[in-house]
Amino acid sequence: MKAAILYEPNTQFKVEEVTIDDPQQGEVLVKLVATGVCHSDLHALQGEMQCPFPIVLGHEGAGIVEKVGHGVTGLTAGDHVVLSALVFCGRCSYCVSGRPRLCSLWGRMAVQGTLPGGVKRLHKDGQDINHFYCQSSFAEYAVVNESAAIKVREDAPLDKIALFACGATTGIGAALNAAKVQAGETVVVYGCGGVGLSTVIGANLSGAFPIIAVDVSDEKLERAKELGATHVINASQEEPVRKVLEFTGGGADHAFYCVGGVDIIPQVLRSTKFGGKCIIVGLPPRGSTVETWRPGDFLMEKVLTGSILGSSRPSIDIPRYVNLFMSGKLPIDKLVTRTYALDQINDAFAALEKGEGVRNVITF
Numbered sequence: 001m002k003a004a005i006l007y008e009p010n011t012q013f014k015v016e017e018v019t020i021d022d023p024q025q026g027e028v029l030v031k032l033v034a035t036g037v038c039h040s041d042l043h044a045l046q047g048e049m050q051c052p053f054p055i056v057l058g059h060e061g062a063g064i065v066e067k068v069g070h071g072v073t074g075l076t077a078g079d080h081v082v083l084s085a086l087v088f089c090g091r092c093s094y095c096v097s098g099r100p101r102l103c104s105l106w107g108r109m110a111v112q113g114t115l116p117g118g119v120k121r122l123h124k125d126g127q128d129i130n131h132f133y134c135q136s137s138f139a140e141y142a143v144v145n146e147s148a149a150i151k152v153r154e155d156a157p158l159d160k161i162a163l164f165a166c167g168a169t170t171g172i173g174a175a176l177n178a179a180k181v182q183a184g185e186t187v188v189v190y191g192c193g194g195v196g197l198s199t200v201i202g203a204n205l206s207g208a209f210p211i212i213a214v215d216v217s218d219e220k221l222e223r224a225k226e227l228g229a230t231h232v233i234n235a236s237q238e239e240p241v242r243k244v245l246e247f248t249g250g251g252a253d254h255a256f257y258c259v260g261g262v263d264i265i266p267q268v269l270r271s272t273k274f275g276g277k278c279i280i281v282g283l284p285p286r287g288s289t290v291e292t293w294r295p296g297d298f299l300m301e302k303v304l305t306g307s308i309l310g311s312s313r314p315s316i317d318i319p320r321y322v323n324l325f326m327s328g329k330l331p332i333d334k335l336v337t338r339t340y341a342l343d344q345i346n347d348a349f350a351a352l353e354k355g356e357g358v359r360n361v362i363t364f
Protein backbone atom coordinates (compact mmCIF):
# COMPACT_ATOMS: atom_id res chain seq x y z
CA MET A 1 0.00 0.00 0.00
CA LYS A 2 0.97 3.64 -0.32
CA ALA A 3 1.87 5.72 2.73
CA ALA A 4 3.34 9.17 3.28
CA ILE A 5 6.59 8.61 5.17
CA LEU A 6 8.37 11.37 7.05
CA TYR A 7 12.02 10.36 7.41
CA GLU A 8 13.12 13.38 9.45
CA PRO A 9 11.51 16.49 10.94
CA ASN A 10 11.36 19.56 8.71
CA THR A 11 11.58 17.57 5.48
CA GLN A 12 9.02 16.71 2.80
CA PHE A 13 6.78 13.66 3.07
CA LYS A 14 7.64 10.87 0.62
CA VAL A 15 4.66 8.89 -0.66
CA GLU A 16 6.05 5.36 -1.05
CA GLU A 17 5.06 1.69 -1.06
CA VAL A 18 5.12 0.13 2.41
CA THR A 19 3.94 -3.22 3.74
CA ILE A 20 1.36 -3.50 6.50
CA ASP A 21 0.87 -6.59 8.69
CA ASP A 22 -2.42 -8.38 9.13
CA PRO A 23 -4.28 -7.31 12.28
CA GLN A 24 -3.34 -9.42 15.33
CA GLN A 25 -5.05 -9.95 18.70
CA GLY A 26 -7.38 -7.02 19.46
CA GLU A 27 -6.51 -5.13 16.26
CA VAL A 28 -8.41 -4.22 13.10
CA LEU A 29 -7.28 -3.34 9.59
CA VAL A 30 -9.06 -0.27 8.25
CA LYS A 31 -9.15 0.98 4.65
CA LEU A 32 -8.93 4.75 5.00
CA VAL A 33 -11.51 6.89 3.19
CA ALA A 34 -10.39 10.26 4.58
CA THR A 35 -8.13 11.79 7.19
CA GLY A 36 -7.94 15.33 8.50
CA VAL A 37 -4.69 17.28 8.62
CA CYS A 38 -4.33 18.45 12.24
CA HIS A 39 -1.97 20.91 13.91
CA SER A 40 -0.47 18.08 15.98
CA ASP A 41 0.76 16.50 12.73
CA LEU A 42 2.36 19.84 11.87
CA HIS A 43 4.00 19.98 15.32
CA ALA A 44 5.48 16.53 14.66
CA LEU A 45 6.65 17.61 11.20
CA GLN A 46 8.33 20.64 12.74
CA GLY A 47 10.12 18.49 15.34
CA GLU A 48 8.15 19.97 18.24
CA MET A 49 6.72 16.67 19.34
CA GLN A 50 8.49 13.76 20.94
CA CYS A 51 8.15 10.96 18.36
CA PRO A 52 10.58 8.64 16.56
CA PHE A 53 11.40 8.70 12.84
CA PRO A 54 10.84 7.46 10.17
CA ILE A 55 7.13 7.77 10.86
CA VAL A 56 3.76 7.76 9.15
CA LEU A 57 1.80 10.64 10.68
CA GLY A 58 -1.99 11.16 10.60
CA HIS A 59 -4.42 10.70 13.51
CA GLU A 60 -7.78 11.96 12.25
CA GLY A 61 -8.84 9.07 10.02
CA ALA A 62 -12.13 7.48 9.05
CA GLY A 63 -12.69 4.44 6.92
CA ILE A 64 -14.11 0.94 6.56
CA VAL A 65 -13.01 -2.14 8.48
CA GLU A 66 -11.37 -4.59 6.08
CA LYS A 67 -10.30 -7.36 8.48
CA VAL A 68 -10.40 -8.04 12.21
CA GLY A 69 -7.80 -9.85 14.35
CA HIS A 70 -8.36 -12.55 16.99
CA GLY A 71 -10.51 -11.58 19.95
CA VAL A 72 -12.19 -8.62 18.27
CA THR A 73 -15.88 -8.92 19.04
CA GLY A 74 -17.28 -5.42 18.58
CA LEU A 75 -16.39 -4.91 14.92
CA THR A 76 -16.68 -6.84 11.67
CA ALA A 77 -15.50 -6.28 8.11
CA GLY A 78 -17.56 -3.61 6.38
CA ASP A 79 -18.21 -1.53 9.51
CA HIS A 80 -17.72 2.22 9.10
CA VAL A 81 -15.38 3.62 11.72
CA VAL A 82 -13.93 6.90 12.92
CA LEU A 83 -10.40 6.34 14.23
CA SER A 84 -10.06 8.06 17.57
CA ALA A 85 -6.65 9.46 18.42
CA LEU A 86 -7.31 8.13 21.91
CA VAL A 87 -6.18 4.56 22.58
CA PHE A 88 -6.69 3.43 26.17
CA CYS A 89 -6.01 0.37 28.31
CA GLY A 90 -9.49 -0.07 29.80
CA ARG A 91 -8.10 -1.17 33.17
CA CYS A 92 -6.40 1.77 34.94
CA SER A 93 -8.20 4.02 37.44
CA TYR A 94 -8.78 6.69 34.77
CA CYS A 95 -10.29 4.21 32.33
CA VAL A 96 -12.59 2.54 34.86
CA SER A 97 -13.74 5.90 36.21
CA GLY A 98 -14.88 7.00 32.74
CA ARG A 99 -11.92 9.23 31.86
CA PRO A 100 -10.01 7.14 29.29
CA ARG A 101 -8.49 10.32 27.86
CA LEU A 102 -6.26 10.53 30.96
CA CYS A 103 -4.98 6.96 30.49
CA SER A 104 -1.21 7.01 30.10
CA LEU A 105 -1.27 4.41 27.31
CA TRP A 106 -1.77 6.69 24.32
CA GLY A 107 0.90 9.17 25.41
CA ARG A 108 3.45 6.39 26.01
CA MET A 109 2.69 4.77 22.65
CA ALA A 110 3.01 8.13 20.87
CA VAL A 111 6.50 8.63 22.32
CA GLN A 112 7.51 5.06 21.37
CA GLY A 113 5.92 5.18 17.90
CA THR A 114 4.18 1.84 18.41
CA LEU A 115 0.75 0.30 18.80
CA PRO A 116 -0.27 -1.09 22.24
CA GLY A 117 2.01 -4.01 23.09
CA GLY A 118 4.99 -2.16 21.65
CA VAL A 119 4.43 -3.56 18.15
CA LYS A 120 4.91 -1.90 14.76
CA ARG A 121 2.78 -3.04 11.84
CA LEU A 122 4.36 -0.88 9.12
CA HIS A 123 7.55 -1.86 7.33
CA LYS A 124 9.64 -0.81 4.36
CA ASP A 125 12.59 -2.75 2.94
CA GLY A 126 12.82 -4.85 6.10
CA GLN A 127 12.86 -1.79 8.39
CA ASP A 128 10.04 -0.91 10.85
CA ILE A 129 8.25 2.38 10.34
CA ASN A 130 6.91 4.18 13.42
CA HIS A 131 3.24 4.81 14.17
CA PHE A 132 1.75 8.14 15.18
CA TYR A 133 -0.83 8.15 17.98
CA CYS A 134 -1.38 4.43 17.35
CA GLN A 135 -2.98 5.32 14.02
CA SER A 136 -0.80 6.58 11.12
CA SER A 137 -3.66 7.49 8.83
CA PHE A 138 -1.61 9.19 6.08
CA ALA A 139 -1.74 5.82 4.36
CA GLU A 140 -4.21 3.76 2.38
CA TYR A 141 -4.66 1.32 5.28
CA ALA A 142 -4.10 1.41 9.03
CA VAL A 143 -3.89 -1.33 11.65
CA VAL A 144 -5.30 0.03 14.91
CA ASN A 145 -6.30 -1.23 18.33
CA GLU A 146 -10.02 -1.96 18.42
CA SER A 147 -10.49 0.61 21.24
CA ALA A 148 -9.57 3.31 18.72
CA ALA A 149 -11.97 2.25 15.96
CA ILE A 150 -15.36 3.73 16.79
CA LYS A 151 -18.25 2.25 14.85
CA VAL A 152 -20.54 4.87 13.31
CA ARG A 153 -23.70 4.87 11.20
CA GLU A 154 -23.10 4.04 7.55
CA ASP A 155 -25.05 6.90 6.00
CA ALA A 156 -22.66 9.51 7.46
CA PRO A 157 -20.06 10.87 5.00
CA LEU A 158 -16.66 9.62 6.19
CA ASP A 159 -14.80 12.52 4.54
CA LYS A 160 -16.62 14.91 6.89
CA ILE A 161 -16.99 12.92 10.09
CA ALA A 162 -13.26 12.09 10.07
CA LEU A 163 -12.94 15.43 11.89
CA PHE A 164 -14.59 13.80 14.92
CA ALA A 165 -11.43 11.69 15.33
CA CYS A 166 -9.62 14.68 16.84
CA GLY A 167 -10.23 18.36 16.05
CA ALA A 168 -14.02 18.65 16.04
CA THR A 169 -14.41 16.44 19.12
CA THR A 170 -11.71 18.44 20.92
CA GLY A 171 -13.61 21.71 20.43
CA ILE A 172 -17.20 20.49 20.74
CA GLY A 173 -16.32 18.37 23.77
CA ALA A 174 -14.57 21.32 25.42
CA ALA A 175 -17.91 23.15 25.36
CA LEU A 176 -20.24 20.22 26.08
CA ASN A 177 -18.16 17.97 28.37
CA ALA A 178 -15.45 20.12 29.98
CA ALA A 179 -17.37 23.40 30.43
CA LYS A 180 -20.89 21.93 30.35
CA VAL A 181 -22.09 25.23 28.85
CA GLN A 182 -25.71 25.99 29.74
CA ALA A 183 -28.28 27.98 27.76
CA GLY A 184 -27.81 31.70 28.29
CA GLU A 185 -24.27 31.43 29.67
CA THR A 186 -21.60 33.66 28.19
CA VAL A 187 -18.72 32.23 26.16
CA VAL A 188 -15.54 33.62 24.61
CA VAL A 189 -13.32 31.57 22.29
CA TYR A 190 -9.78 32.76 21.61
CA GLY A 191 -8.54 31.33 18.30
CA CYS A 192 -10.75 30.39 15.35
CA GLY A 193 -8.92 27.47 13.76
CA GLY A 194 -10.63 24.09 13.45
CA VAL A 195 -10.69 23.48 17.22
CA GLY A 196 -11.82 27.03 18.14
CA LEU A 197 -14.61 26.98 15.56
CA SER A 198 -15.69 23.57 16.84
CA THR A 199 -15.90 25.11 20.31
CA VAL A 200 -18.13 27.84 18.84
CA ILE A 201 -20.32 25.13 17.27
CA GLY A 202 -20.58 23.33 20.63
CA ALA A 203 -21.38 26.53 22.54
CA ASN A 204 -24.04 27.39 19.96
CA LEU A 205 -25.66 23.97 20.36
CA SER A 206 -25.75 24.57 24.14
CA GLY A 207 -27.65 27.85 23.66
CA ALA A 208 -24.90 30.14 24.99
CA PHE A 209 -25.27 33.91 24.54
CA PRO A 210 -23.28 35.88 23.71
CA ILE A 211 -20.70 33.70 21.95
CA ILE A 212 -17.67 35.89 21.34
CA ALA A 213 -14.97 34.79 18.89
CA VAL A 214 -11.48 36.34 18.97
CA ASP A 215 -8.89 36.00 16.21
CA VAL A 216 -6.58 38.17 14.09
CA SER A 217 -8.08 37.00 10.77
CA ASP A 218 -11.28 38.64 9.53
CA GLU A 219 -11.87 35.65 7.28
CA LYS A 220 -11.84 33.26 10.25
CA LEU A 221 -14.06 35.61 12.25
CA GLU A 222 -16.56 35.63 9.37
CA ARG A 223 -16.57 31.85 9.49
CA ALA A 224 -17.11 31.99 13.27
CA LYS A 225 -20.22 34.16 12.70
CA GLU A 226 -21.61 31.63 10.23
CA LEU A 227 -21.15 28.92 12.86
CA GLY A 228 -22.87 30.72 15.72
CA ALA A 229 -20.58 33.47 17.08
CA THR A 230 -22.77 36.44 18.02
CA HIS A 231 -19.87 38.88 18.51
CA VAL A 232 -16.38 38.91 16.98
CA ILE A 233 -13.20 40.74 17.97
CA ASN A 234 -10.19 41.18 15.72
CA ALA A 235 -7.39 41.21 18.31
CA SER A 236 -5.00 42.92 15.89
CA GLN A 237 -7.32 45.95 15.87
CA GLU A 238 -8.96 46.01 19.30
CA GLU A 239 -7.93 45.14 22.85
CA PRO A 240 -9.86 41.88 23.26
CA VAL A 241 -10.19 41.72 27.06
CA ARG A 242 -11.80 45.16 27.31
CA LYS A 243 -14.28 44.23 24.56
CA VAL A 244 -15.11 40.88 26.16
CA LEU A 245 -15.80 42.58 29.51
CA GLU A 246 -18.01 45.08 27.68
CA PHE A 247 -19.98 42.43 25.72
CA THR A 248 -20.49 40.21 28.75
CA GLY A 249 -20.88 42.81 31.48
CA GLY A 250 -17.83 41.71 33.47
CA GLY A 251 -16.37 38.56 31.93
CA ALA A 252 -17.46 35.28 30.38
CA ASP A 253 -18.77 32.25 32.24
CA HIS A 254 -16.51 30.14 30.03
CA ALA A 255 -13.34 31.35 28.27
CA PHE A 256 -11.61 28.92 25.91
CA TYR A 257 -7.98 29.12 24.83
CA CYS A 258 -7.79 27.47 21.38
CA VAL A 259 -4.60 28.87 19.83
CA GLY A 260 -0.95 27.88 19.89
CA GLY A 261 0.87 30.84 21.49
CA VAL A 262 0.80 30.79 25.31
CA ASP A 263 1.31 34.55 25.66
CA ILE A 264 -2.42 35.15 25.34
CA ILE A 265 -3.44 32.76 28.17
CA PRO A 266 -3.38 35.59 30.77
CA GLN A 267 -5.77 37.53 28.49
CA VAL A 268 -8.11 34.54 28.35
CA LEU A 269 -8.04 34.31 32.14
CA ARG A 270 -8.77 38.03 32.46
CA SER A 271 -11.74 37.53 30.11
CA THR A 272 -13.24 35.03 32.56
CA LYS A 273 -15.67 36.33 35.17
CA PHE A 274 -15.38 35.68 38.93
CA GLY A 275 -16.38 32.07 39.49
CA GLY A 276 -16.06 31.35 35.76
CA LYS A 277 -13.97 28.75 33.99
CA CYS A 278 -10.94 29.36 31.79
CA ILE A 279 -10.17 26.24 29.77
CA ILE A 280 -6.95 25.42 27.93
CA VAL A 281 -7.97 23.48 24.82
CA GLY A 282 -5.27 24.32 22.27
CA LEU A 283 -1.96 22.48 22.44
CA PRO A 284 0.65 24.86 23.91
CA PRO A 285 4.16 24.63 22.40
CA ARG A 286 6.33 22.00 24.12
CA GLY A 287 8.06 23.32 27.24
CA SER A 288 6.31 26.70 27.18
CA THR A 289 5.53 28.46 30.47
CA VAL A 290 3.26 31.32 31.56
CA GLU A 291 4.28 33.54 34.46
CA THR A 292 1.79 36.36 34.79
CA TRP A 293 -0.84 34.96 37.15
CA ARG A 294 -2.79 37.14 39.53
CA PRO A 295 -3.48 34.92 42.57
CA GLY A 296 -6.40 37.17 43.50
CA ASP A 297 -8.29 35.85 40.46
CA PHE A 298 -8.37 32.41 42.00
CA LEU A 299 -9.51 33.80 45.33
CA MET A 300 -12.56 35.02 43.44
CA GLU A 301 -13.19 31.40 42.47
CA LYS A 302 -12.03 31.57 38.89
CA VAL A 303 -11.05 28.12 37.68
CA LEU A 304 -8.18 27.54 35.29
CA THR A 305 -8.31 24.07 33.82
CA GLY A 306 -7.64 22.11 30.64
CA SER A 307 -9.47 19.71 28.38
CA ILE A 308 -7.78 17.00 26.35
CA LEU A 309 -9.61 15.61 23.30
CA GLY A 310 -12.79 17.36 24.36
CA SER A 311 -12.81 15.49 27.70
CA SER A 312 -14.50 12.83 25.63
CA ARG A 313 -15.25 9.16 25.95
CA PRO A 314 -14.85 8.36 22.25
CA SER A 315 -17.15 5.34 22.07
CA ILE A 316 -19.99 7.41 23.57
CA ASP A 317 -19.28 10.87 22.19
CA ILE A 318 -18.25 10.18 18.59
CA PRO A 319 -21.44 8.30 17.58
CA ARG A 320 -23.48 10.96 19.45
CA TYR A 321 -21.72 13.79 17.58
CA VAL A 322 -22.17 11.95 14.27
CA ASN A 323 -25.93 11.76 14.97
CA LEU A 324 -26.02 15.48 15.80
CA PHE A 325 -24.04 16.25 12.63
CA MET A 326 -26.50 14.24 10.53
CA SER A 327 -29.39 16.16 12.08
CA GLY A 328 -27.73 19.47 11.13
CA LYS A 329 -26.96 20.54 14.70
CA LEU A 330 -23.16 20.25 14.46
CA PRO A 331 -22.26 21.62 11.00
CA ILE A 332 -18.60 20.51 11.06
CA ASP A 333 -18.68 20.04 7.27
CA LYS A 334 -18.34 23.84 7.11
CA LEU A 335 -14.87 23.47 8.65
CA VAL A 336 -13.55 21.53 5.66
CA THR A 337 -11.90 24.04 3.36
CA ARG A 338 -10.13 21.79 0.88
CA THR A 339 -9.50 18.17 0.10
CA TYR A 340 -6.21 16.77 -1.17
CA ALA A 341 -5.05 13.42 -2.56
CA LEU A 342 -2.33 11.60 -0.59
CA ASP A 343 0.18 12.53 -3.32
CA GLN A 344 -0.52 16.21 -2.55
CA ILE A 345 0.20 15.89 1.18
CA ASN A 346 3.13 18.33 1.07
CA ASP A 347 0.81 20.98 -0.43
CA ALA A 348 -1.73 20.32 2.34
CA PHE A 349 0.93 20.94 4.99
CA ALA A 350 2.27 24.03 3.23
CA ALA A 351 -1.29 25.44 3.34
CA LEU A 352 -1.65 24.56 7.05
CA GLU A 353 1.68 26.19 7.85
CA LYS A 354 0.59 29.38 6.09
CA GLY A 355 -2.68 29.32 8.04
CA GLU A 356 -4.75 28.89 4.87
CA GLY A 357 -8.21 27.47 5.36
CA VAL A 358 -9.70 25.91 8.47
CA ARG A 359 -9.40 22.17 8.03
CA ASN A 360 -7.80 20.36 5.12
CA VAL A 361 -8.72 16.75 4.52
CA ILE A 362 -6.88 14.05 2.58
CA THR A 363 -9.24 11.71 0.75
CA PHE A 364 -8.40 8.29 -0.69
Ligand SMILES: [Zn+2]
Residues within 6 Å of the ligand: 038, 039, 040, 041, 059, 060, 085, 166, 167
Ligand atom coordinates in the same frame (compact mmCIF):
# COMPACT_ATOMS: atom_id res chain seq x y z
ZN1 LIG B 1 -5.25 16.28 16.24
Ligand SMILES: [Zn+2]
Residues within 6 Å of the ligand: 088, 089, 090, 091, 092, 093, 094, 095, 100, 103, 104, 105
Ligand atom coordinates in the same frame (compact mmCIF):
# COMPACT_ATOMS: atom_id res chain seq x y z
ZN1 LIG C 1 -6.19 3.16 31.09
